[in-house]
Amino acid sequence: MSDPSALKTTPLTAWHRAHGAKMVPFAGYEMPVQYQGVLAEHEAVRNGVGIFDITHMGEIEVSGPGAEAWLDRMVTNRVAGIPVGKVVYTAMCRPDGGVLDDMLIYRLQDRQWLVVCNASNHDKIVAWMTDHLPAIGVTMGDLTDRTALIAVQGPRSGELMKRLDELAGHVSALEALDFYTALTLDGPGGRWIVSRTGYTGEHGYEIYLPFAAALPVWEELLAKGQDLAVVPVGLGARDTLRFEVCYCLYGHELEEDITPLEAGIGWAVKLKKDDFIGKEALAAQKKQGIPRKLVCLALDDRGIARQGCDVLHDGEPIGAVTSGTFSPTLKKALAMALVTAPVPEADLAVDVRGKALACHTVPFPFLPARTKGDPAAERNLSV
Amino acid sequence: MVPDDRKYTDEHEWVRVDEEDGEQIGTVGVTDFAASELGDVVFVELPEVGSEFSQKDPVGTIESVKAVADLFLPVSGEVVEVNQAVVDRPELVNTDPMDEGWLVKVKLAEPEELDVLLDAAAYAQLLEG
Numbered sequence: 001m002s003d004p005s006a007l008k009t010t011p012l013t014a015w016h017r018a019h020g021a022k023m024v025p026f027a028g029y030e031m032p033v034q035y036q037g038v039l040a041e042h043e044a045v046r047n048g049v050g051i052f053d054i055t056h057m058g059e060i061e062v063s064g065p066g067a068e069a070w071l072d073r074m075v076t077n078r079v080a081g082i083p084v085g086k087v088v089y090t091a092m093c094r095p096d097g098g099v100l101d102d103m104l105i106y107r108l109q110d111r112q113w114l115v116v117c118n119a120s121n122h123d124k125i126v127a128w129m130t131d132h133l134p135a136i137g138v139t140m141g142d143l144t145d146r147t148a149l150i151a152v153q154g155p156r157s158g159e160l161m162k163r164l165d166e167l168a169g170h171v172s173a174l175e176a177l178d179f180y181t182a183l184t185l186d187g188p189g190g191r192w193i194v195s196r197t198g199y200t201g202e203h204g205y206e207i208y209l210p211f212a213a214a215l216p217v218w219e220e221l222l223a224k225g226q227d228l229a230v231v232p233v234g235l236g237a238r239d240t241l242r243f244e245v246c247y248c249l250y251g252h253e254l255e256e257d258i259t260p261l262e263a264g265i266g267w268a269v270k271l272k273k274d275d276f277i278g279k280e281a282l283a284a285q286k287k288q289g290i291p292r293k294l295v296c297l298a299l300d301d302r303g304i305a306r307q308g309c310d311v312l313h314d315g316e317p318i319g320a321v322t323s324g325t326f327s328p329t330l331k332k333a334l335a336m337a338l339v340t341a342p343v344p345e346a347d348l349a350v351d352v353r354g355k356a357l358a359c360h361t362v363p364f365p366f367l368p369a370r371t372k373g374d375p376a377a378e379r380n381l382s383v
Numbered sequence: 384m385v386p387d388d389r390k391y392t393d394e395h396e397w398v399r400v401d402e403e404d405g406e407q408i409g410t411v412g413v414t415d416f417a418a419s420e421l422g423d424v425v426f427v428e429l430p431e432v433g434s435e436f437s438q439k440d441p442v443g444t445i446e447s448v449k450a451v452a453d454l455f456l457p458v459s460g461e462v463v464e465v466n467q468a469v470v471d472r473p474e475l476v477n478t479d480p481m482d483e484g485w486l487v488k489v490k491l492a493e494p495e496e497l498d499v500l501l502d503a504a505a506y507a508q509l510l511e512g
Binding site for chain 2: 022033034037038039040236239240302303304306325326328333353
């Protein structure tokens with residue numbers, strides 16, 4: 001990553017640069033980490049609405065008569081049998097149960113699907129899927145380099161979405177869009193997909209659209225959302241937002257040597273469905289007892305635990321912090337950690353640069369998501 | 384705009400020296416550039432009053448949402464005061480790093496160390512790269 005000119009850009013990169021974003025290399029892309037500041041952007045999404053350029057995400061289209069059965073074998077959650085327009089969160093695992101990536105799978109049509117994977121794992125996932133592609137009945141196309149992705153997130157995101165010209169004819173469909181469902185439309189440049197999905201824990205939408213349509217939509221969102229105080233949000237706040245609601249981030253809570261059962265996404269592993277890659281290992285792990293568990297920690301001593309800090313019980317290491325920061329909403333230092341089960345109930349600490357800072361476990365998640373129901377519902381902010 | 388009433392380090396700390404009761408007291412903070420690079424500061428850890436350090440010793444940490452930075456002492460000496468306001472309101476490091484967001488005061492043990500620090504012009508040049 002030493003040659004910045006080798007970084008990929010998005011149709012919005014020039015806009016980000018022109019509007020004061022701090023740009024960083026991320027998963028091979030040059031991406032905005034913040035504009036006005038992580039805390040202000042975080043708060044805008046929790047209380048109003050923010051828009052994110054997440055074009056770096058990978059989009060892989062899978063189609064054909066064999067697509068449904070094949071995809072169902074490739075991932076841990078059940079995708080076979082879901083209705084058109086449904087979105088499913090799932091892990092894709094190795095035979096030993098280690099997570100290759102977590103992803104969304106969209107059923108766009110009866111025989112047409114979209115797999116949305118992490119940018120950091122895109123090349124690996126394309127290679128893995130290609131290696132496992134059956135000789136006939138399924139075709140796969142990588143749409144990543146022509147699909148832009150804009151997330152519109154926050155309790156006021158619904159109001160803003162309805163104002164987009166392109167969605168004017170779809171307002172009732174938009175209002176009826178349930179969490180984890182999508183609608184597809186013919187827009188400028190080709191196919192647009194609008195889904196009630198996101199990575200913030202707030203009511204929100206993600207818009208997949210052709211590269212050429214991205215800048216006009218981005219500017220339209222900012223112009224039409226002025227009274228809603230809409231702001232552009234960078235990857236910094238995207239991380240603190242997902243952290244507070246305890247959504248897993250690959251490279252932190254998920255890794256090839258971590259199983260989805262350990263990472264607390266066992267609900268996305270359907271051991272009762274027909275064979276899938278990793279099923280045997282995951283069933284065995286469940287039967288024998290899951291060796292590690294993802295826990296939520298609140299620090300009692302002053303300090304901030306970061307990824308990699310040891311978690312100590314009576315001074316002995318029992319695991320490590322996977323993500324840790326200062327929670328902008330809850331105003332305290334919190335951490336997620338993967339620790340050996342069973343999790344001790346007391347005498348816990350995290351080793352922060354050689355200092356043992358006392359901490360205690362708190363219920364999952366730190367902050368309840370408001371992705372369903374009233375987008376502005378009151379929340380319990382006590383951790 | 385780099386104020387010329389103080390000296391700077393290439394780690395983006397500043398130290399301003401005042402005479403107090405015949406002692407040379409250095410007030411230490413981080414520069415506007417450092418504060419802006421760090422982003423929103425959410426936690427500051429400062430040394431104990433009375434502890435003694437040598438030049439370039441790490442004496443504290445400044446943490447933003449995303450990053451951790453060490454605070455290195457630009458001059459040797461004894462810590463005579465820490466800025467409790469910054470401990471309570473870390474955002475002062477962002478809003479006023481050069482004044483209200485100062486971090487520690489030290490009684491200079493070796494004032495000649497100031498000579499090896501950057502003056503305002505040299506620091507401005509460093510920022511311009």
